[in-house]
Amino acid sequence: MPDHILPAPLVELAERVILANRRAGRTVAVAESCTGGLVSAALTEIAGSSDVFEAGFITYSNEMKAELLKVSHDVLDTFGAVSIATAWAMAQGALNKSHAHVAVAITGVAGPGGGSEQKPVGTVVFARAERSGSPDKVVADMHHFEDNGRGGVRLQAALCALELLLPDSSDP
Secondary structure, X not given: OOOOXXXXXXXXXXXXXXXXXXXXXXXXEEEXXXXXXXXXXXXXXXOOHHHOEXXXXXXXXXXXHHHHHOOOHHHHHHHOOOOHHHHXXXXXXXXXXXXXXXXXXXXXXXXXXXXXXXXXXXXXXXXXXXXOOOHHHEEEEEEEOOOOOHHHHHHHHHHHHHHHOOOOOOOO
């Protein structure tokens, strides 16, 4: 039986995230859509993660983004689920629904379908929000990953999200 069920790079980065946040005295939460819990799974793969990882929200449908994370229907209707506005609202919602110090949100198009000319497969949006009360502490950015299959897009997105959970992470 293998020690870890997830790819080694994902587990190694999750371990760095857990150790760095433990040292910084921070707890984390994640709001996932296209990664479907992969970031949460990576974090919980690390023994002792419960003192750092507080909550994971998997809000795949727009209805659950609105209901669980309080993403406005106006934001979803105007900008779409794969947008900086939605990722920003998801990150804020994860902070508001938890006691975490920092939250990261991930929403995107993993494929193989669902892409458009404006948002092709591999388009993933990230947001990081910190509990400081300051809107400047929210960072959001759109990435265009190589379309190397659904699993490949999801893995790239999970790795990027974990990087954003490092205490010294800069803008995505």
